[in-house]
Amino acid sequence: MTGGSTMPSALGHSNGFIKTLVTDAAGLDDVPKLLAFDAGPPAFVLGFVSPELPFAKIAEGLRSSLDPQSRLVLVSTAGELCSGVPGGLYHPGERPDGIVLQAFSRPLFADVSIHSVPLHSEDVRAGRIRLSHEQRIDAIRQELEAIDPAFPLDCHDTVALLFIDGLSASESCLMEAIYACGRFPVLFVGGSAGGTLDFQDTWVYNGSQVLNNHAVIAFVRMAPGKRYGVFKSQNFRKTGLSFTILDCDPIRRTVTSVIDPDSLEVTGFVEALCRSLRCHADELERLLVSHTFAVELDSGLFVRSVAGINRAKGRVSFFCDVNAGDELLLLEATDFIEQTRNDFAAFLRDKPEPVGGILNDCVLRRINNGPSLTGMSVFDDLPVAGFSTFGEILGINVNQTLTALFFFDGGVGKAQGQTGFANDYVARFPIHYGHFQNYFQRARNTRLRMLNRLRQTLIRNLVGRSDAPVTLYGRFKQIGAYTEQSDTQGSDPLISAVDDLLDAVRQVTEEREAVAEVLSLREAELRLADERRRSAETRMELEAQLREAQKLEALGCLAGGLAHEINNMLQPIIGLTELVMEDVEPDCQAQRNLARVIEAAQRAKRITQQVLTFSHAEATEAGPLQLGSALHNVAEMVDVLVPRTVELVWRITPTPLLVRADETQMAQVLINLVRNAADAIGSSGGLIEITADAVQLDKTVEGAWPHPAGRYAALIVRDTGCGMDAATLARIFDPFFTTKAVGYGTGLGLPVVHGIVASWGGHIVADSRVGQGTTMRILIPTIVAEPAADAHSEPDSGPQAAAGEAGMP
Structure with missing residues (x-):
């Protein structure tokens, strides 16, 4: 292919996983050779094409030159990004008509599944709105239902690259439809295709078609041992000012008025901005160059940038979607380079060196920070590429933000030198997904709440409307005056006055009834939405509890079954060994060895019996229990839970401690505490x-626990493990809270322990420091033995006599 710049292609930073290349229309024939890896052609090629070039011809040329097995996605830009080439990150190759290509090897990307989504935005692009917001979302959702990814989607190894027609104005509708269909449980990261700043054309290419009014989704599955991380940077901070949107057009992305949530005072948005910034309307655009707006979710700030101000109509246009009920926070700019450097350093903490990344950077960051672009060296040593967008995607639509995906070979953190990978968006993906999904519902609920408050205020104002009584009183005075004149002037003045009076009454009544009726419907919508939300939250919580209970029940049945089978196998082992002992000489070595076999088998039999008792336990009432005996009975089963690298020390007082508790529950409590302690110590070894x-x-209060003064049994489990910080310690008794990896903890152990101890009238308290271990202390009221005491009330033997020893007999 010929034409365009004659500057040779420049290979940027590259390695065995990622290669970057800056070229032009004349260099497409060299692309396959330059982007090839030792293992063969790339699995995926992502291209960023200058709007100065013929996009369709570039797409055709690249597709024909690349290996057919290499998947290809192209997007038009408002500027290309590439590191390691002349001109720097923001001016790669120092050419206005460049093409930046980024190739990913098969050892990094195991698979890529590419799909196109019609956005039904032709009416928006033409400036003649035909579909409502809800109709557009429903149409997109139906398109999404037809997508069938080539592999199962798992947020731990799969991420969705999303590129949208930048002039479709449909980013928010698409994201709301994605969450509404509920079929794609992965993070969406990407941007809106850019173009020249006359906003005439933007394009995306899915490997076979050049598309407008579409989005292209590339589901990327990482190869085994490879990881991804999500980076976000925006050089803004809060000013303390905010504006709640009242009147807006979410399709055209314009805001006309805002409302004070407390006083319900409605003000034009332009007027409110001038008042807050203490300026005239003609100064607003200049001042907003160093400011922007954002909505806030629990996962951070999401910027909404101003596109323009129509002072005559009092209307502000945005580059990003806005909705009635959104609270727009006013932000002010910080240092562009320093903010990016600090954010990236924080992102890399506890991570290995990335092998490369994809950058989606807002065109407004390029425009507003022009003098600083040449000094941006944060990514100079990494194979990164990307483009300046007309909007970014990180779960939802955002502006003036750098959103990026970085890729890693393995999960060895730099700080610890151990296996580990701090990736908040993956580790807490369900929480982030819920925040993004709830963003749309929260804005809708906010609108309904505002309507309800307006309804109540309007009805109060109509009922107490000051001009209505004055009007009616004046009309009645006119009736009296006209009556005196009726004999001489006829009935026309009176009839006219009465008609005027009736019109006034009718007008006030109709206004009040109409407003009450319309806003009553809105109040009903609000109640229905709140009821649905509460029902959904309750159902989800109950379903989660049911799943956990079923899983624990299944584990109990499995443990009981295994113990039963093992117990059946132990019976012949013990019996046959005893028979063999009768056939050998007494006191010989064989006799002693066989005795050890029987001793070990008997110990295994006791442990399996404890497991059977524990797994088949039914609800029982607590009764008198000798604490020392109960601990002795469960000692062997506890010993099995502790690895050989952990020393288990028992310090049981010989003094009888009679408490009102259940022995099986006591075993459950101790097993949970010891297992947590062993997990906290890990493989490095330690002491329990x-x-x-x-x-x-x-005292009547022990750790904010009201109780009668008196004698208590104290059961303490102390470990030398990693310990906990204050935030973790405060939540350890919360159901389903766990710091363990997915699949290694249910978050129910300590809540169950807390409930059991409370049912005995006792109390449990934890003390922990990071790096200094944890101490769990249980206090249970002691009771006096009844005169006809049973076996439980006899003095303990065995373990209590071994106080201070490293094990219990």
Whole structure:
């Protein structure tokens, strides 16, 4: 292919996973050779094409030159980005008509599934709105229902690259439709195609078609051992000012008026801005160059940039979607380079060096920070490429933000030198997904709440409308005056006055009834929406609890079944060994070895019996229980839970401690505490100390726990593990809260322990420091033994006599 610049292609930073290349229309024939890896052609090629070039011809030329097995996606830009080439990141190749290509090898991307989504935005692009907001979302949702990815989607190894026609004005509708259909449980990151600043054309290419009014989704599955991380940077901070949108056009992205949420005072948006910034309307655009707006979710600020101000109509246009009920926070700019550098350093903490990344950077960051662009060296040593967008995607639509995906080989963190990978968007993906999904519902609920408050205020104002009584009183005075004149002037003046009076009454009544009727419907909508939300939250919570209960029940059945089978196998082992012992000489070595076999088998039999008892336990009432005996009975099963690298020390007082509790539940409590302690210690080795003793509590409050003064049994489990910070310690008894990896903890162990101890009339308290271990302390009221005491009330033997030893007999 010929034409365009004659400057040779420039290969940017590259490695065995990612290659970057800056070329032009004349250099397309060299692309396959320059982008090839040692293992063969790339799995995926992502291209960023200058709007000065014929996009369709470039797409055709690239597709024909690349290997057919290499997947290809192209997007037009408002500026290309590439590191490691002349001109720097923001001016790669120092050419206005360049093409930046980024190739990804098969050892990095295991698979790529590309799909196109019609946005039904032809009417928006033509300036003649035909579909409502809800109709557009529903139409897009139906298109999404037809998508069938080539592999299962899992947020841990799959991410969705999303590129949207930048002039479709449909980014928010698309994201709302994605969450409404509920079929894609992965993070969406990308941007809107850019173009020249006359906003005439933008394009995307899905590997076979050049598209307008479409989005292209590339589901990318990482190869085994490879990871991705999400980076976000925006050089703004809050000013403390905010504006709640009242009147807006979400399709045209314009705002006309705002409302004070407290006083319900409605003000034109331009007027409100002038008042807050203390300026005239003709100064607004200049001042807003160093300011912008954002909506806030729990996961951060999401910028909404101003596109223009129509002072005559009092209307402000935005580059990003806005909705009635949104609270727009006013932000002010910070240093462009320093903010990006600090954000990237924080992102890389506890991560290995990335092998490369994809950058989606807002064109407004390029325009507003022009003098600083040449000094941007944050990514100079990495194979990164990308483009200046007409809008970015990070779960929802955002502006003036750098959103990026970085890729990593393995999960070895730099700080610890150990396996680990701090990726907030993956580790807390369900939370982030919920925030993005709820953003749209929250804005809708805010609108309904505002309508309800307006309804109540308007009805109060109509009922107490000051001009209505004056009008009616004046009309009645006129009736009296006209009556005196009726004999001489006829009935016309009276009839006219009465008609005027009736018109006035009718007007006030009709206005009040119409407003009450319309806004009553809105109040009903609000109540229905709130009821649905509460029902959905309750259902989700109950379903989660049911799943966890079923899983624990299944595990209990499995453990009981295994213990039963093992117990059946132990019976012949013990019996046959005893028979063999009768056939050998007494006191010989064989006799002693066989005795050890029987001893070990008997120990295994006791453990399996404890597992059977534990797994088949039914609800029982707590009764008198000797704490020392109960601990002795569960000692062997506890010992199995502790790895050999952990020393288990028992310190049980010989003094009888009689409490009102259930022995099976006591075993459950101790097993949970010891298992947590062993997990906290890990493979590095350490100490678990179990102490039982009597304490005298004289105060009426122990750790904010009201209780009668008296004698208590204290059961303490102390470990030398990693410990917890204050934030984690505050939540350890919350149901389903866990710091363990997915699949390694249910978050129910300590809440169950807390509930059991409370049912005994006791109390559990935790003390922990990071790096200093954890101490769990249980206090249970002691009781006096009844005169006809059973076996549980006899003095303990065995473990209590071994106080201070490293094990229990």
